[in-house]
Amino acid sequence: MWTYDRKLQYPVKIKTPNHNLASIIISQLGGPDGELAASMRYLNQRYSMPYGEVTGILTDVGTEELAHLEMVGAILYQLTRDLSPDEIAGTPFATYFVDHTVGVYPVSASGQKARVTYDNIIRLCDDPDVLDPIRYLREREIVHYQRFGDALRIATDHMNEKNFYAINPSYDQ
Amino acid sequence: MTNRRFAPAFSGNDQASLTRRLQAIDFAIQDTVLYLDAYPDDADALDYYRSLIEARAGLLAARSKEMPLTVYDNTGTDWDWVKAPWPWQPEAN
Numbered sequence: 646m647w648t649y650d651r652k653l654q655y656p657v658k659i660k661t662p663n664h665n666l667a668s669i670i671i672s673q674l675g676g677p678d679g680e681l682a683a684s685m686r687y688l689n690q691r692y693s694m695p696y697g698e699v700t701g702i703l704t705d706v707g708t709e710e711l712a713h714l715e716m717v718g719a720i721l722y723q724l725t726r727d728l729s730p731d732e733i734a735g736t737p738f739a740t741y742f743v744d745h746t747v748g749v750y751p752v753s754a755s756g757q758k759a760r761v762t763y764d765n766i767i768r769l770c771d772d773p774d775v776l777d778p779i780r781y782l783r784e785r786e787i788v789h790y791q792r793f794g795d796a797l798r799i800a801t802d803h804m805n806e807k808n809f810y811a812i813n814p815s816y817d818q
Numbered sequence: 819m820t821n822r823r824f825a826p827a828f829s830g831n832d833q834a835s836l837t838r839r840l841q842a843i844d845f846a847i848q849d850t851v852l853y854l855d856a857y858p859d860d861a862d863a864l865d866y867y868r869s870l871i872e873a874r875a876g877l878l879a880a881r882s883k884e885m886p887l888t889v890y891d892n893t894g895t896d897w898d899w900v901k902a903p904w905p906w907q908p909e910a911n
């Protein structure tokens with residue numbers, strides 16, 4: 646269980662957008678040695694760890710890496726926030742822009758993939774002690790998917806407002 | 819770790835200042851927590867940890883009035899949780 650703190654671990658306040666810099670930093674987000682990989686590695690190493698101190702460190706460092714992930718996200722966001730699609734086109738950052746600014750569908754879809762993965766686990770698993778929490782997690786994915794549906798509806802409601810990317814007619818004529 | 823004391827480097831009671839003050843003390847706590855994970859029997863470090871937690875309580879209450887820190891802190895009459903600025907926005911830092 647985690648609780649979100651509505652603050653960065655360390656302030657990020659970037660005045661000048663710079664997509665080239667962003668394209669260099671982005672590997673720290675989801676790259677093979679990025680913050681996300683680090684967090685997952687530490688947090689997943691905890692379970693069979695026999696030493697409480699190390700379990701504590703893995704837990705607390707793994708959690709802190711998530712704070713770092715958010716800081717990298719903030720850095721990337723602030724580095725690219727005022728760039729127009731024209732300014733981004735032709736830069737190394739263009740592919741990231743394409744992947745991450747299309748709206749809530751991809752997020753929603755990843756929840757669906759997680760749910761399908763739980764479906765497969767449930768098919769392969771016959772231990773009720775395992776199935777029970779797995780079913781709970783699968784239920785949560787469904788709830789998340791429902792909330793993403795709500796998010797999509799909210800996004801759609803705002804579609805005619807300025808600066809909304811998904812299928813804003815002013816961009817896709 | 820012997821007889822350390824946390825010396826606040828920031829002041830002010832607006833939302834940004836309170837956030838900065840909380841970031842500072844939470845960083846001290848995080849560092850102390852990682853140290854205590856590795857050295858759980860260090861009595862001085864534990865004393866320091868307790869003093870930090872005590873100092874944090876008042877700060878958390880003050881910051882929560884401006885903007886909840888967690889979903890457990892939305893103490894105002896409105897659902898401030900969804901209000902800007904968000905942590906990654908420059909205005910929040």
Ligand SMILES: [Fe+2]
Nearest residue numbers: 680683710713
């Ligand atoms: Fe990190």
